[in-house]
Amino acid sequence: MKRLVFIGILFLGLAEFGYGAWIPAKAWLSQVLLTHAWQETLENGQSNKPWPWADTWPVLRFTHEPSSTNLLVLQGDSGQALAFGPGLTSQSPMPGSTGNTIISAHRDTHFGFLQQAKAGDMIELQDRQGNHYQYQLIAMDIVDSKTTQLQIDTPDDRVTLVTCYPFNQITTGGSLRYVVTGEKVSERITNKT
Amino acid sequence: MKPASEISSASIFLHCLLQSIAIGLGCVALFTLVIVLLTSSATAQEVALNDQTSDLISINQPQQGSLLFKTSHRHLYRYAPVLNTDVAMDITAMTARVRLTQTFRNQGQDWVEGIYVFPLPENAAVDHMRMQIGERVIEGQIKERQQAKRIYEKARASGRKAALIEQERPNMFTNSVANIGPGETIKITIEYQQSISYSNERFSVRFPMTITPRYMPGKPLPTMEESLPASAGMGWALNTTEVPDASRISPPVLDEGETPVNPVNMHINLNAGIPLAAINSLYHPIDMTRGKNGKAKITLSAKKVPADRDFVLQWLPATSHAPRAALFTERKQGTEGNDQFYSLMMVMPPVGEIPQALPREVVFIIDTSGSMGGESIRQARSALSLAVKRLKPTDRFNVIQFNSTTHALFNQPVMANQYNINRAIDYVDGLKAGGGTQMRPALNLALSYPVQKQYMQQVVFLTDGAVGNETALFQIIHNKLDDVRLFTVGIGSAPNSFFMSKAAQFGRGTFTYIGNISEVTEKMVTLFGKLETPMMRDLQLHWPENMGKVDVYPKRLPDIYAGEPLVITAKSTALSGEIKITGQRGQQPWSASFPLNSRAKQPGVGVLWARNRIESLMDSLRDGADKSQVRQQVIDTALNHHLVSKYTSLVAVDVIPSRPVEESLKKTAVATNLPHGMQRAKVFGASMAKTATPAQLHMMIGFIVLLLLGAYWGFSGRCSSHRTPQRMSA
Numbered sequence: 001m002k003r004l005v006f007i008g009i010l011f012l013g014l015a016e017f018g019y020g021a022w023i024p025a026k027a028w029l030s031q032v033l034l035t036h037a038w039q040e041t042l043e044n045g046q047s048n049k050p051w052p053w054a055d056t057w058p059v060l061r062f063t064h065e066p067s068s069t070n071l072l073v074l075q076g077d078s079g080q081a082l083a084f085g086p087g088l089t090s091q092s093p094m095p096g097s098t099g100n101t102i103i104s105a106h107r108d109t110h111f112g113f114l115q116q117a118k119a120g121d122m123i124e125l126q127d128r129q130g131n132h133y134q135y136q137l138i139a140m141d142i143v144d145s146k147t148t149q150l151q152i153d154t155p156d157d158r159v160t161l162v163t164c165y166p167f168n169q170i171t172t173g174g175s176l177r178y179v180v181t182g183e184k185v186s187e188r189i190t191n192k193t
Numbered sequence: 194m195k196p197a198s199e200i201s202s203a204s205i206f207l208h209c210l211l212q213s214i215a216i217g218l219g220c221v222a223l224f225t226l227v228i229v230l231l232t233s234s235a236t237a238q239e240v241a242l243n244d245q246t247s248d249l250i251s252i253n254q255p256q257q258g259s260l261l262f263k264t265s266h267r268h269l270y271r272y273a274p275v276l277n278t279d280v281a282m283d284i285t286a287m288t289a290r291v292r293l294t295q296t297f298r299n300q301g302q303d304w305v306e307g308i309y310v311f312p313l314p315e316n317a318a319v320d321h322m323r324m325q326i327g328e329r330v331i332e333g334q335i336k337e338r339q340q341a342k343r344i345y346e347k348a349r350a351s352g353r354k355a356a357l358i359e360q361e362r363p364n365m366f367t368n369s370v371a372n373i374g375p376g377e378t379i380k381i382t383i384e385y386q387q388s389i390s391y392s393n394e395r396f397s398v399r400f401p402m403t404i405t406p407r408y409m410p411g412k413p414l415p416t417m418e419e420s421l422p423a424s425a426g427m428g429w430a431l432n433t434t435e436v437p438d439a440s441r442i443s444p445p446v447l448d449e450g451e452t453p454v455n456p457v458n459m460h461i462n463l464n465a466g467i468p469l470a471a472i473n474s475l476y477h478p479i480d481m482t483r484g485k486n487g488k489a490k491i492t493l494s495a496k497k498v499p500a501d502r503d504f505v506l507q508w509l510p511a512t513s514h515a516p517r518a519a520l521f522t523e524r525k526q527g528t529e530g531n532d533q534f535y536s537l538m539m540v541m542p543p544v545g546e547i548p549q550a551l552p553r554e555v556v557f558i559i560d561t562s563g564s565m566g567g568e569s570i571r572q573a574r575s576a577l578s579l580a581v582k583r584l585k586p587t588d589r590f591n592v593i594q595f596n597s598t599t600h601a602l603f604n605q606p607v608m609a610n611q612y613n614i615n616r617a618i619d620y621v622d623g624l625k626a627g628g629g630t631q632m633r634p635a636l637n638l639a640l641s642y643p644v645q646k647q648y649m650q651q652v653v654f655l656t657d658g659a660v661g662n663e664t665a666l667f668q669i670i671h672n673k674l675d676d677v678r679l680f681t682v683g684i685g686s687a688p689n690s691f692f693m694s695k696a697a698q699f700g701r702g703t704f705t706y707i708g709n710i711s712e713v714t715e716k717m718v719t720l721f722g723k724l725e726t727p728m729m730r731d732l733q734l735h736w737p738e739n740m741g742k743v744d745v746y747p748k749r750l751p752d753i754y755a756g757e758p759l760v761i762t763a764k765s766t767a768l769s770g771e772i773k774i775t776g777q778r779g780q781q782p783w784s785a786s787f788p789l790n791s792r793a794k795q796p797g798v799g800v801l802w803a804r805n806r807i808e809s810l811m812d813s814l815r816d817g818a819d820k821s822q823v824r825q826q827v828i829d830t831a832l833n834h835h836l837v838s839k840y841t842s843l844v845a846v847d848v849i850p851s852r853p854v855e856e857s858l859k860k861t862a863v864a865t866n867l868p869h870g871m872q873r874a875k876v877f878g879a880s881m882a883k884t885a886t887p888a889q890l891h892m893m894i895g896f897i898v899l900l901l902l903g904a905y906w907g908f909s910g911r912c913s914s915h916r917t918p919q920r921m922s923a
Contacts, residue, residue, distance in 0.1 A: 009902050017895025023888035082884065098597050099628070106886045155410050155597075155629065164885035170893060172885040 023083070027109035030084035034058050034072040041128050047075070056081040059088050060095070061126040062103065067113040073125075077104045086110050086161075092152050095125045095133040095184070100154040104162040107178070111163035114140075114180055123182055125159065130190045135159045135182030144175050157184035276309060278500065280400060280459045284389065286466040287521060287539060288797050289398055291317070293383045299373040304852045305859045306349065306371045310444035312401035314387050315364035315691035318804035319837040321384035324356045324370075324845040326377075333358065333843035335835045337828055341842035345369065352852035356381050358843040361442045362663065363808070364691035365404065366837070372852045383843075386797040386804075391539060393719055393756035394515040396465065397507040399706075402457055402500035405564055405687045407661040408630030409439040436661035443661075456497035461506065463489040466793075468511040475505040476686075476708055502686035502869040503708060517541045518787050521795035522768060534768040535799040540787065541758045542729045542776065550727065550779060552587040554606050554648040555580075556639045559621070560656035560684075562596040562630035568710065568869075569685040570626040573655045575713045576682060580653060581617045583721055584609035589648060592617050595635035596628030606642055630660050633669060640673040650677040651724055652700065658689030666692070670699040671815045678702040678728075678752070680720065686869035699815070701752050723754035727779035732759060737770030737789070746805035748813075762802040768792070803834035811839065 030050065037050040038058045047057040060073035077087035086105035093099035105111035121137045135158070142165050150160055158181060165178040277296040282289055297307045313319065322333030333356065336344065341357060348355035349371035356379075357369045366383075373379050389396050410433065433439055463472065465487030472481060478494035491506065510516065519539045527533040559577055561570065577592070584590055588609040592602040602620050607613045639652045658681075660666065670679060679700020681693040684707055697704040705720045707713055732750040736743045744764040753759050759774070768789050775784040807830055810823050824840055831841040852858065 006902070006906070009898060013895050013898030013902055015895070016898060017892055020888045020890070020892030020895055023886045023891070083886075104884050106884050108886055108888055111884070155631070162884060164883075169885070170890050172887050172890065173883070174885065177884065 024109050026083060027085070027106070031072060031110075034074075034085055038072050042130055045128055050084070054084075056084070056087075058085070059128060060103075062086060063124040063126075064113060064117060064121065065124075066121055067116055069110075069113045071105075071110050073103055077102075082106055089150075089152075095127055095157070095159070095187075096131060098155070098157055100150065100152050101125070101157075101159045102150055102152070102162065103159065107164040107167050111161065112167070114161060114163050114178060115167045117180060122185075123159070123161075132188040132190075133157075133184060134186045134188075136185045137180055137182045139181040141179045141181075143177055143179050150179075158182060159184070276307070276455045277497075278455055278457045280457060282398070282400070282459065282461040284398060284461065284463045284465070285795065286464070286793065287389045287391065287396075287519065287537060288795055288801065289387050289389055290797055291385050291387065291400070293385070295368060295381045295383070296378060297370050297373055297381070298378045299375060302375050303859045304375070304856050305373050306369065307373060308370075309368045310361065310365065310404065310442065311368065312365055312404050312687070313385060314399055314401060315694055316804070317364070317385040317387050318800045318834075319358065319360070319366065319383060319385040319843070320800050320835045321382075322356065322358050322843040322845060323382040324354065324847070325380040325382065326354055326847060329847075331845045331847055333845040335832055335837070335841055335843055337832075338840050338842045341844040344844050344846060345371065348372075348846040349858065352850040352854050354379060354847040354851055356845045358383060358837055360837050360839055360842070361438065362691055363695075364401065364689070365442055367441065372858060374851060386800045388537065388760065388801055391516075391758055391760075395507055395509050397505060399690065400459070400504040401687060401690065402455075402503060403687045404442075404444065405657055405659040405685060405689060407436075407439075407442060407659045407689070408562060408564065409433050409436040409443070409661040410629070410631060410633070433661075435665060439661050455500040457493075457500045457504075458497050459491075459493050459504065461489075461491040463487070463491060463506075463508065465489075465508055465510070467514045467516065470509045470511045472506070472508045475507065475712070476502055477504055479506075503688075505706075505708065520787070520789065520792040521798055522792050523794065523796055523798040525799050527766075531766060533799075534763075534765050535802045536763045536765070536768060536789075536792070537760070537795065537798045537801060538763065538772075538787075539758045539760050540774060540785070542732075542753050542774075542778070542783065542785070551647065551649045552585065552589070553724065554589040554642075554645055554650045555584065555724070556591045556593060556606060556642065556650075556652045557581070558593045558595065558635050558639050558652060558654045558656070559624065560596075560630065560632070560654075561594045561624050561626050561628070562659070563627050564630065564657055564659040565684065566626040569657055570624065572707055572710050572713055573682075573684045574621050574624055575710065576684070576707060576717050577621045577655060578618055579714065579717045580721070581609075581614055581621065584614065586610055589645075590617070591642075592620060593635050593639055594624055595631060596626070597631055598628075599631070599634040599638055601638060632656070632660055632666055633662075636666060636669050637673070640669070640675075640677060644675060651702070652677055652679045653682060653720075653724070654679060654696070655682045655684055656688075656693075657685040658683065658692035658696075660689070660692065663689075663692050663695070667695060667699050668815055670696055674700060680705070680724065682707060682717075682720065698747075698751065703754050703757060719756065722756060726755045728755075729753040729759075729776045729778050729783065732774065732776040734761070735773040735775065736765075737772065739770060740765050740767045742766075744802075744806070746802065746809045748809050762798065762805045764799075764802050800834055800836065803830050803836055806830050807836065807838050 033050045037048040038061060040046075040048045041058060047059075049057050056074040056076055058072040059075045062071045062073050063069065072085050074081045074085045074087050075090070077089050081087040082105060086103050089102040089104065092102040095101050107114070117137060117140075119137050119139060123135050123137065125133045125135070127133070150162070161180040161182070163178050164172075164174060165176040167178070277298070279294040279296070281292040281294075283291075295309065295311075299305050299307075324331045324333065338359065341359075345355050345357040352372055354373070355371045357367075359367045359369075361367055368381055368383070370379055370381060387398070389398050436442075467487050469487045469489075472483070472489055472491070474491075477498055479491050480494050481489050481491040483489045487508070516539070518541065521537040523535045525533045525535060557577055557580060559573055565573060581590065581592070586609055589606040590609050590613075591606040594600050602617055603613075639654075642650075644650070677700070679696060680702035681697045681700070682705045683690060683693040686708060688706065690704075690706070693706070694704045703720070703723055705716050707716045730752045732753065734745060734750070742765070746762050750759065750761070753776075771786045771788050773784060773786045775782065777783065807827050810818075810827050810830070814820065814823055827838050828840050830836070831838040837843055
């Protein structure tokens with residue numbers, strides 16, 4: 001009986017730990033699966049689902065050289081999408097058109113690197129047509145999401161990366177966000193035939 | 194097994210069961226404690242950060258503003274005073290005297306300063322303000338703007354109640370009220386004079402109730418450069434290079450679905466002076482008691498309405514009573530002691546009977562920005578389709594839409610044949626609203642088509658005018674107009690009527706307002722009448738010589754379209770004889786004379802003249818007039834006539850301090866309603882996603898459980914090693 005209780009608690013502890021560990025594992029694994037979908041997308045320019053039952057698909061590739069971050073950005077910033085990768089806010093424009101491209105991700109998985117990112121760093125976005133857009137990070141802000149909204153119709157081309165703040169906090173559901181802004185500095189358009 | 198050992202093993206089992214239960218409970222208690230500690234420390238951290246956020250941003254990251262919309266500070270709302278607005282309107286013939294009482298009630302526990310950005314008609318001449326605290330009434334004084342601001346700030350700091358009325362735009366004002374104590378009520382009464390518009394034999398007066406959130410183009414200004422903290426607004430927008438006062442003209446806006454605030458109550462006393470055929474309110478149900486000779490008392494059927502759309506009252510003269518000309522005067526003592534005559538003159542030139550001789554080239558511009566989302570874009574599409582269908586085969590046209598980008602249907606204006614018209618109608622049907630309001634490229638494009646002498650060139654501009662950079666746009670119209678005529682069509686529940694009417698003035702066209710889908714046909718047909726018949730142009734006034742110098746506003750007389758009157762205000766030292774008006778109607782000269790002796794006395798005309806003079810002075814800046822000279826002239830005129838202007842404000846200060854200096858004062862912005870039929874998400878972008886996972890929390894809990902289990906294992910191991918000798922001895 002005592003053993004049973006012991007094993008029960010041990011099992012609970014392992015399950016709890018495993019559940020916690022599954023989140024970053026899933027985040028990592030899905031990026032691997034997404035890479036395949038992205039390769040197809042670059043070839044056919046279509047929305048390709050990374051796995052048959054997925055409700056999202058990759059729309060952008062995101063690169064931050066200094067931290068060797070290489071991520072595939074998904075359509076939409078719902079909780080389901082964010083479990084697998086950074087999400088592009090559905091109303092926000094794609095890099096090619098004027099406005100604010102807003103990408104959100106979890107602070108402890110995909111966007112953990114933002115903690116090290118600094119103004120002046122370059123990031124790159126690649127769209128489904130294979131065009132590349134370079135942005136220079138210009139500002140890092142901590143804002144309260146209860147009182148702040150992001151502007152989509154900015155007059156210039158920019159990217160906004162959003163993640164939760166503080167980075168090393170255990171609890172979820174806080175209202176603070178770490179908001180990183182990048183200005184478009186250059187673009188490389190590939191003309192596909 | 195022996196019974197004795199059975200007993201002892203049973204007791205050991207019981208012992209260990211209890212022990213494990215105790216440990217289990219201990220674990221639960223520990224988890225709870227850990228979780229409580231974690232969350233509470235997190236909240237504490239959050240609160241601390243919340244407080245620091247603004248400092249953090251402004252000190253370390255002056256550029257942060259670049260992307261953030263500062264929206265409704267909900268936690269401040271709790272303290273924001275509740276506002277009620279009562280409107281009393283006295284309409285006599287062609288002028289209205291309006292008394293607007295804003296009642297601020299503080300339901301919170303703190304001393305607050307209420308800041309309310311509110312709209313007024315674009316032709317309102319604000320000349321009085323009173324602050325009422327209980328039974329005491331304090332009259333507002335007109336001061337130069339900076340001086341008024343200083344007086345107000347000083348009173349605020351010293352704990353005295355004070356009120357300040359500032360003009361942000363000719364149709365947008367800010368009322369700041371300082372030191373409203375817990376549970377207190379302060380009433381601010383604002384009075385203004387306005388002229389009544391008369392067009393197509395119909396009088397109308399508009400009372401705007403809310404402000405359509407404006408689009409603020411330009412790069413954000415670094416917050417460090419903010420000249421004075423006092424000049425910083427509380428709005429959701431950041432000041433930009435093109436709209437340096439964006440934060441002042443963007444009051445917080447409530448969401449759709451939130452209970453509307455600022456209920457409005459209206460009492461109108463109409464004295465039209467002529468028998469009326471009908472009186473109606475376009476967007477609000479009204480109750481009225483009619484008297485003789487165009488007299489009526491009007492109230493809103495719903496005693497209080499949410500301030501979320503403009504109120505418009507119209508009255509139609511009975512047949513054969515429609516005035517063709519009218520003159521109202523006010524006699525005042527001038528500064529040198531001599532008499533001054535202020536006149537308001539309305540003349541209806543006979544236009545509209547002959548068709549336009551030249552074919553037309555019409556460029557339609559349609560605003561498809563986010564603020565047009567919902568009801569507005571449907572109105573605009575429907576109006577534009579009507580206009581396109583109405584074109585004649587000899588006419589030429591083009592359709593331009595703009596939001597963040599500009600797109601023209603055709604590269605150049607094309608012939609209005611059936612094929613092109615069908616293409617345009619398909620194009621218009623497919624228009625959707627979304628994105629910014631970059632009006633400048635669209636206007637530039639529409640005014641850049643080559644001059645066509647054999648065509649009458651017209652631009653019809655459908656928009657809600659929800660922009661903050663009005664001045665820059667006026668400048669484009671002013672500079673590039675040439676012989677084109679610009680007609681604005683205002684769309685939506687609360688369009689920026691200042692922009693609309695002023696753009697039409699600089700464009701030498703007219704302003705049509707459509708507030709409801711059911712009005713589209715009627716209003717557009719009226720507009721077509723103006724577009725399709727020749728206007729009266731080159732109008733000139735010839736005053737009798739014995740009257741000496743006459744100071745007339747507007748300085749440059751507008752072109753007059755079918756159904757529109759010529760309305761002028763004048764100041765003179767005498768008023769007698771006959772005035773002659775000449776002009777060019779189509780190809781023919783026209784002239785008419787009116788006696789200046791048949792006139793009606795009308796107080797308030799002087800204020801209207803002064804307001805028009807100020808407007809004219811401000812317009813002269815577009816012609817490159819000297820800024821400081823204009824400023825001085827505006828200040829002189831405004832101080833003389835007790836008028837609020839861009840450079841003068843009304844300020845009232847209580848003599849007795851009421852707030853103990855040790856108590857702090859909270860600055861709060863009073864929210865405005867989202868205009869009726871508008872979609873918030875189309876205007877204000879995205880809210881932020883949830884971006885934290887519970888991964889760490891789960892892993893931590895799991896880790897603690899395993900750790901405790903390990904500890905227990907070690908402990909129970911010792912526990913059984915203690916017992917082993919016991920069992921051996923037994």
